[in-house]
Amino acid sequence: MIKPSKWRAAAVAVLAVAVTNVGFLNAAQAGIVATSAIVRTDRDANLATIRDQLDQSEVKAQMEKMGVDAASIDQRIAALSDSELHSLAKQMQDAPAGGDAIAVIGVVFLVLLILELVGIIDIFKKT
Amino acid sequence: MAQRRRAASLVLAACVLILCGCASRGPVMESSAAVELADTPFFPQDAHQCGPAALATVLGASHIAITPEELEKRVYLPGRRGSLQVEMQAAPRAYARLGYPVNPELADITAQLDAGRPVLVLHNYGLPMWPRWHYAVVVGYDGPKQQLLLRSGKVQRQVLSARNFMRAWDNADRWGMVVLMPGELPAAADKERYLEAAAAFEPSAKPKDAWAAFDAAVRQWPDEAVARVGRGTASYRDKDYRAAAADYRAAVQMDATQVGARNNLAMTLLELGCVAEARRQVDAIDSTTLDPRMRDEIADTRQQIDDGTHREACSPGAQP
Numbered sequence: 001m002i003k004p005s006k007w008r009a010a011a012v013a014v015l016a017v018a019v020t021n022v023g024f025l026n027a028a029q030a031g032i033v034a035t036s037a038i039v040r041t042d043r044d045a046n047l048a049t050i051r052d053q054l055d056q057s058e059v060k061a062q063m064e065k066m067g068v069d070a071a072s073i074d075q076r077i078a079a080l081s082d083s084e085l086h087s088l089a090k091q092m093q094d095a096p097a098g099g100d101a102i103a104v105i106g107v108v109f110l111v112l113l114i115l116e117l118v119g120i121i122d123i124f125k126k127t
Numbered sequence: 128m129a130q131r132r133r134a135a136s137l138v139l140a141a142c143v144l145i146l147c148g149c150a151s152r153g154p155v156m157e158s159s160a161a162v163e164l165a166d167t168p169f170f171p172q173d174a175h176q177c178g179p180a181a182l183a184t185v186l187g188a189s190h191i192a193i194t195p196e197e198l199e200k201r202v203y204l205p206g207r208r209g210s211l212q213v214e215m216q217a218a219p220r221a222y223a224r225l226g227y228p229v230n231p232e233l234a235d236i237t238a239q240l241d242a243g244r245p246v247l248v249l250h251n252y253g254l255p256m257w258p259r260w261h262y263a264v265v266v267g268y269d270g271p272k273q274q275l276l277l278r279s280g281k282v283q284r285q286v287l288s289a290r291n292f293m294r295a296w297d298n299a300d301r302w303g304m305v306v307l308m309p310g311e312l313p314a315a316a317d318k319e320r321y322l323e324a325a326a327a328f329e330p331s332a333k334p335k336d337a338w339a340a341f342d343a344a345v346r347q348w349p350d351e352a353v354a355r356v357g358r359g360t361a362s363y364r365d366k367d368y369r370a371a372a373a374d375y376r377a378a379v380q381m382d383a384t385q386v387g388a389r390n391n392l393a394m395t396l397l398e399l400g401c402v403a404e405a406r407r408q409v410d411a412i413d414s415t416t417l418d419p420r421m422r423d424e425i426a427d428t429r430q431q432i433d434d435g436t437h438r439e440a441c442s443p444g445a446q447p
Binding site for chain 2: 030031032033034035036037038039063065066067068069072075076078079080081084087088092093095096097098099110114
């Protein structure tokens with residue numbers, strides 16, 4: 001009978017082996033530790049290995065769902081560092097997405113719209 | 128009736144704006160100078176494309192000619208109708224440039240402009256409950272007039288009062304970035320932030336570009352071990368093993384706990400034929416407290432030293 005903690009340790013080991021090169025340089029520099037692994041300030045470095053792998057598939061899945069062209073996904077993920085991947089995996093849905101072309105005039109419009117919505121003014125005719 | 132209401136609402140709106148404008152006091156911008164980077168390119172954006180447009184603007188200013196359309200596939204998220212900061216910062220790497228997040232201070236923005244670099248900023252023109260995120264590029268400022276100049280949306284030269292700028296920037300947690308050529312340091316460079324940006328640049332960079340980025344850091348912070356490791360790794364990738372060994376050795380001397388540096392030094396010594404010394408370096412590492420990945424790397428290095436394919440051929444000149 002294997003205790004749950006041993007199962008967990010086994011799963012950790014398997015995942016750790018499955019991970020290749022994330023955070024380390026590519027095969028041409030096998031054996032050289034990447035500077036990102038040294039500069040990394042994670043407190044939970046033990047979890048990093050498994051996390052990186054999960055982050056990558058999570059970001060990939062979310063990008064697919066959000067309509068990113070399949071050919072670009074790998075390219076985009078390759079540009080990200082481990083900590084960037086992690087923050088994307090966690091907050092791709094809620095992180096600020098800059099997109100609207102709102103100039104200063106937009107601020108005036110928003111003020112009017114809010115006053116309208118809370119019923120102070122009534123300039124946007126519904127009829 | 129409707130006209131009177133409209134007039135009343137406009138007066139009310141004007142009052143709100145004036146009140147907001149008067150709420151804080153004193154000059155917002157400390158600098159008394161005026162700078163305008165008039166050569167900065169301009170890409171009037173289509174709907175939701177301010178991310179790619181702003182990125183093309185700062186890349187253009189850094190001598191990378193690219194269109195917003197090409198950048199769309201790198202930073203635009205159709206599902207969010209916008210672009211995320213993380214990807215905005217990562218995208219320049221594909222064009223041999225580093226994205227460096229600025230200090231969250233207006234003085235830092237003006238310092239970057241003084242150094243000739245436009246600053247890409249995130250603004251929020253909405254409310255906390257109802258955010259409206261927008262990327263724009265600051266291309267100038269006027270201290271005496273308390274104004275900032277931006278490339279924004281379809282406006283080539285938007286003039287914003289420092290107060291209005293700060294309101295929208297505050298609501299976006301004051302996020303901004305500059306694009307750096309390898310070898311360039313930002314104005315008022317922050318060591319940790321710069322090294323993190325350089326380390327994130329390393330995997331996709333050509334060895335020469337990574338070398339330049341870390342060399343700038345070594346010159347700015349001569350006692351910083353991470354900068355030496357970065358420059359050493361760039362030399363290693365370029366097969367300049369003597370230069371690599373010198374930098375790794377310096378890093379280990381600066382910070383004896385720098386296990387990654389010691390591992391890389393051992394690998395480099397192996398390339399130089401200094402097998403015995405490589406073994407000594409690896410033996411100096413205490414693996415018990417390391418995270419599993421680093422431990423695997425070191426076990427791998429030890430195995431390469433012991434597998435017998437490397438013969439001792441350490442010439443006296445090989446030892447830096």
